[in-house]
Each structure stands twice: as C-alpha cells, then as structure tokens.
Amino acid sequence: MRKIISTLVLLFFFTASIFAQHTYVLLAGISNYGDESNLGQTTKDVKALKEIFDKQPNTTVAILTSKYASGSNIEEKLNAINKLAKPTDKIIFCFSGHGTTGGFVTYGPQLFSYQTLAQILSRAKAKEIFCFIDACKSGSVESDASANFGFESNSSHPGLTFMVASRATEVSWENNWVGHGFFTKALLKGLRGSSDKNRDKNVTLKELFDYVYNDVTARTKDTEAPQHPQLIGPSSSYNTVITRW
C-alpha cells in the first residue's frame, strides 16, 4: 500500500513538473560594438539580470554579450525558444545597448527592428511574452509596431508586451555612479522585490512598471533630458508574475 501511495505521489509531482509553467529568458547586451560607440554599463546590465533570473524556478536563461549579440544570433535563440515554449510558458527578452527609432542596434552594428522582433515572437505558442528594452528611443516600438505590424492585426501576438526605457523621442541614460542604465537599475531593484507593493513576494508586471517608472522619472526629472519608461501591451498581462521570491 505504501508503495502504491509513493508511486502515485511521484507520478503526481512528475506530471506537475511537466505541465508547470516554464520561463525562457534571453538576455542580450552590447557594450563593445567594436568602435567609438562603445558603452560602459550595458553588459553589466544583462549580467545582473541573469543573476536574478537564475534564481527563479523553472527558468532557462540564455545570455549573449557584445560580439555574440548579433541580429542573426538573437534571432536563432528566439526561434529556439519559440520552438520549445508551450502555451503555458512564458518568454522574456531583455536588451541593453544602443537604440534608435524603430529598433535597437545589435553587434555589427545592425538595426534589429521592433517589427522584426514582434514578427519573430508572434510565432511563439507561449501566451505571455515580455520584452524589456533599455535603449534610446525604445518607445518607438509602439509607433513602429502598430503602424507597420499591428498590435491590432491578427499577425501580432496578443500576449506580447514591451516595457521600454524611454519615449520614442527620448534618450536612455547610464551612469557610473548608478552602475547601470537607469531603466535597468530600476528593473533590477523591482524584479528583486522592491516593487512588490502588496508584499506577496510575487512581482507582477504592473507592480514592476509602476516602480520602474517612478524610479526613472524621479532620477531624471531635474536633468536636461528626462526619461520616461513605457509599458506597451495588453492590460490582461498586468497581473502576470514576472519574478517570485
């Protein structure tokens, strides 16, 4: 009898593990573009994010830095994640580096458009996809995607959400005192629990954004170039838990 119960318990946990939500995280940061446009905090950004996501249960974390963060390599990793992720799984993509209107700049340098990113991720079966972009003019994802790709069109992924560092016309800052990009610094603190307003040890997307927005705007409000993060995605994703503690 005891053996039967033990077997059933093991079978239950095995089944539960198979169907448990899995999170796939791809981190891409570029500090060394190989020219005078190099940055100083961006690969530190993604490495610090890796420390956080590595602590999350049922999470696979991939990281690409500088010369490995080419457009083709990023696309390859995303396609692999798309292949693996089930509808119940979650996909998270984080980028830290140069950006411009319509996309971010991968190693090369090459422009990786938000349209392309949205198209790649639209092929995922996972219902929840989150992109955190710490780059200049990253808010242009909304104008670019909606105009050329279409959040409203059937070709877009209904569960695709962007949290970006700045408005479409704003630059994004980094600083040696802060030790990271301003957006990523807030993200790091928020993901680690500083944003957990209801103190339930679950950091939701909305909690995270509210905290990040507060932190970044407060830090830059008296400067010559204020920065305003943006949240672009379905409101149904606001209560999605991004990190658990």
Added chain:
Amino acid sequence: METKKFNSGEKARGGKNNTKTILTAAGLAAVAGAAVGAASVKFTLKRPEEEEPVKAETPVAETPQEETQNQETTQQPQAQAQTQQQTPVSGEDITTPQPIDSTGGTGQATQPQPTDNPTAQQPVPTTPATEDDIDPDLIAQQIAGSQEVDNTDIELANIITVDNMDIAYGPDGSEYTVAMFHTPDGGQFMLADTDGDGVYSDVFDLNGNYVGSAEGNLTASDLQEAADPTGGYMAYDTEAPIGEDPTNDIVATDTHNGTDEPIQDGMPAVTEGEIATIEGGNPEELVDVEDVLAQLLSSNDDSLAELADREIVVDDEPDLDDDDDDLADSDDDDDDDLDDLDDDEA
C-alpha cells in the same frame, strides 16, 4: 574632532575603533555651499548616436576610471554523468550551450556535451550521427540555454562599491545614515543624505570632511542593490521617490486607447537634429546624432541607409511647445491635439 564610544546597541560595522563617525561642521557647511552653486547633474548618454566614448568623472577622483574587461572563462568539457563545472581558462570566451533536464529546467549535466577540448573525458562516438540520432528538441534546448559572453565586454568600474551602511553624526548630534564605500582605486568614503530628500548626494571622507557631490541621484534602494549584487530578494521599497504619473506612458494594446497614434510622444527630450550630451561633459558639447547614427549604421546595406534617411524625416517633427503639457494631461479617450501629431512619426 570629538569622538565617543559608539553605543547604538547594534553591531558596529563602521567608523574606527567603535567610535562615532562624525560629519564635521565644515563638511556640512561645504555641502550647503556646494548646493547653492551646484550645476545641473551631469549624466552619461547611454545610447546612440554619439561617438564619444564613455568616460567617468568623479568628484572624489584621484585616479581616472579604467575600463575593466571580463576575466575570460570557458567551460571545461563535460565528463559523462558528471555535473557541469566551469574552469577558468584564459584567452577564451564563455560559449556553451546549457544542458537542460527533461523537465526543461536548467540542471546538472547528465550527458556529455560535444567539445573540441583534447582533455575531454567523454566517450568519442564510434559511428557518425545520422538524422535519426539528432533530437531537434534537445538541440533547441541547448540553444535556448546558451551562455555566450564576450571576453572583450567593456564594463566601466563602478565609482562606488558599497561596503556597508552606518550611522554618522553631525556636530549637533544629528544622525545621518551613510553608505560606506570604496572607489576603484581603494579610496574610502561615506555617502550621505544630509538634506533628508532621500538622495544620497554628499560624499565625505572618513574624517567627516566634505569632498564633493555624487551623481545619479542615488537612493537607499540603489545602495542596497549595489551592496548585494547577487540578485537576491529585496524587500518592498518604502522610501521609493515620488515620480510622475505613468498613465500617459501606458499603452493598453487590447484597447489601444482608441487611436493608432502613440499617445505620448509629445515632449521630445531632444530637439530637431538630435542633441545629446556626453558623459561629464558640458551641455554645450553637442553632437549631431544623425551623422553619428549614419556612421554607426554605415554599411553597404541600402535598407539601413534608407532607414537613416527615414530617421531624419521621423525626427523632423513640429515643435509642440506648450501644447506638450496639454497632451500629457489629456484624456486617453478623446484628445483632438493628437490629430496634430505628424503622421510620419508612425
């Protein structure tokens, strides 16, 4: 400087020989003097479009910042049925697929990984793999868990490395929470919030003398995060600064705010021609970002050149002036001013 035995009942973590840490009257006066004539905070431009390398400035600097490069490590090959291990080997990047167990989680390696290392202990296959032997899911799993870290990553050393938090006292006995930190060159200082605004902006030496102001509007949570870089849990930030209302920077795509136009591009932080400041530099040191962007993306790819051209058109938008505040406060459902936005922005 008078010192007294530190007697807070807490474990002494700072100061010298269990004495109180004192901020001198002269030091606090210097803070006030500095605040009167303080210039605007200088920040590092994070991205684009400029070509000046990021260089750090520090008010306490005796030595310039140095770029640090990662110690290069690589994965040793996996021995059969052994757990994954890493051994630092100079001269190579980290480039590994990360083996994933059957449940999809990252786990210990339970099967050998292909490698070119001659010291591998894994068995060498005796027959060439065929298509039937290749598990596409396994390959996808390895790709999805890739660890590809460039050994030439540029990571400027943090100006402050927080050692611990402590309490310092003013001449009148006022208590100040201070962050004890050291600089890359080993200098030890204190970072204090002397005006109670939640920003740790004042740097003192260990004798309590003011030495300069910090950049970045550092808060207690910033220092806490910096003090523990392992990525562990942090409690809810009860001292979070008050920022702006985020409403106008949220786009709910399932409702899409009733418009195809971005609801808030209104107040460009930079003017036509894209002006950006370099780190630590004078705001007058402007760079034409369009030129830099073109240089950054310069290639034989005509599509990129077209994008650079389109970039100019996109940035050539009307100066919204005072209407920007109206846009910021506009109702999401109905705002006629949105119709005035340049359609080319999209």
